[in-house]
Amino acid sequence: QVQLVESGGAWAKPGGSLRLSCAASGFIxxxxxxxxxxxxxxxxxxxxxxxSGTSHYTNYADAxxxxxxxxxxxxxxSVYLQMNSLRAEDTAVYYCARVRYFDGPQDSWGQGTLVxxxx
Amino acid sequence: xSVLTQPPSVSAAPGQKVTxxxxxxxxxxxxxxxxxxxxxxxxxPKLLIYENSHRPSTISDRFSGSKSGTSATLDITGLQxxxxxDYYCGTWDTSLxxxxxxxxxxxxxxx
Numbered sequence: 001q002v003q004l005v006e007s008g009g010a011w012a013k014p015g016g017s018l019r020l021s022c023a024a025s026g027f028i029x030x031x032x033x034x035x036x037x038x039x040x041x042x043x044x045x046x047x048x049x050x051x052s053g054t055s056h057y058t059n060y061a062d063a064x065x066x067x068x069x070x071x072x073x074x075x076x077x078s079v080y081l082q083m084n085s086l087r088a089e090d091t092a093v094y095y096c097a098r099v100r101y102f103d104g105p106q107d108s109w110g111q112g113t114l115v116x117x118x119x
Numbered sequence: 120x121s122v123l124t125q126p127p128s129v130s131a132a133p134g135q136k137v138t139x140x141x142x143x144x145x146x147x148x149x150x151x152x153x154x155x156x157x158x159x160x161x162x163x164p165k166l167l168i169y170e171n172s173h174r175p176s177t178i179s180d181r182f183s184g185s186k187s188g189t190s191a192t193l194d195i196t197g198l199q200x201x202x203x204x205d206y207y208c209g210t211w212d213t214s215l216x217x218x219x220x221x222x223x224x225x226x227x228x229x230x
Contacts, residue, residue, distance in 0.1 A: 004163075035219065037164075037219070037221075044121060044205075044207060044221060044222070044223045044224035045156070045158070045164065045207050045209070045221045045224065046221065047209075047218060047219030047220065047221060050219065059216065059217055059218060060218075061218055061219075062215070062218075095163065095164065097164075100169070103151055103152075103211045103217070104152070104169070105152070105154040105166055105169035105170070105209075106154070106156075106164075106166065106209070106219075107166045107169065107175070108166075109163040109164045109165070109166075110163055111162065111163050112163070
């Protein structure tokens, strides 16, 4: 069955960097878009970014554009989120999700990894 | 402020029916399919409804969805205590360069 396991969440200072990873299994990874979605404490879900199966297409929420970079390694069945210039408002649980097709539903999700940004 | 608007909370007794609304605009709900997700704190969100009204095979037929114009609704019938969770609508927004958007979430309480 589809399994997504995030890692890399940690504490970071404002202005710092973190790299999140998501290991996928149970499906042909390169056939799917993948996305990152986050949930800040006490808040709702917020879409962050997606990447196409071939890495040709990426997209970002305005809140992270220019600071976060999504990438993937299809040989490793993994998707990554490089987060630079971190801010307190980036504090959240970060989920990776499989996108069924372009502009389609996010049909499988991981358990999430916690990122805390504070001084 | 979320792009899609949902009521913050709804409640009903076990066995009853509840409806959760999701309001958007022509650039998101009016232009794309709507999905619904169930989220219990500390767990992975779960896809309940996709393409406005389709259920994954693992989802109970107590859950149903519909869309009309720039609004969508999620109905849950035969409420069970295990349905207590946060529910989110989601889609994509052409006016935001195709970015993903979610509603603010609705907390369902089964009294």
